[in-house]
Amino acid sequence: MNLKRDVSTRTYSGFALSALLVLTILNVLLQNVPEKVERAGEKLLTLNAQEGVANAVTTVVVFFRGFDTLGEIAVLFIAALGIGLMLSSYSIKEHKEESNFILQKASKLLFPIIVLFGVYVMIYGHLSPGGGFQGGVIIASGVLLLLISDQNFEVPHSIISTLETFAGISYVLIGLIGLLVIDNFLGNFLPHDISEMGMLLSGGIIPLVYIVVGIKVGSEMSLIVQHMIKRSDDD
């Protein structure tokens, strides 16, 4: 089939309409500028110093909004579940086309480096930009490279499900221990002294939670990618 589509005049009129809408909204916004802008960011930044984490974004995502992160992970889990249910009847394709020799060899060489970078981004999430989500997706992209290059490669299902279960349970367990120790779900019960800010072992539970998030995201994204690539051809 010809993978082309028609771009009708409707598209252009849609552009014009949305430009008009944006200009109207901008006009309204510019006329009603609030005199005193409430800035949640500054309050959070001053609170950030108490947790001893160098990357303020990580503190916000994992600590102040830790419960939201739990919800985000649940959403990702449901998405992976849905894709698994929809595309689960996959049969592994026969050797249709061998991939390029360079791709085969280079992917074996590159995979450990990509996984190492993903783990670095994950572990240093509380010190430098990055964190669990990004690191997990980087690892999943390494798995994607292997899946593209090698037709026989398959993500080991038992290991992935074990890792995912472990990560999900330990997130909730860390939160519950915080609830027991300092009356606060995901309370920071480990020592988090401000003098250790910038060290690898600092920030109490925040790096632990981000590593757990990374493991969970990585395994789920790997499963999603595998389901996408190796789905059956019979429908």
Place this chain on the structure above:
Amino acid sequence: MTGLIILATFIAVIVVAFATVIQKKLPDTIILFMGVGLGAVVLFFVFQAPDVALTEAVIGAGISSLIFLIALKQFKEVV
């Protein structure tokens, strides 16, 4: 000078986004979509949001475009 570069990137992102929508071939659309993500990465980085820039590079320009490409390939095989 920096302002000029930022302005040029903004204009480039808008132009590429427009081209993404009016492009007729679907594979080309995905490549242009990656281009939009790349411009967004530069803008996020310039405006001091390296966390968001990394996320956009990995998810927006990286794996989501790849998943689109895989889906397109399978679609081609089925139809």
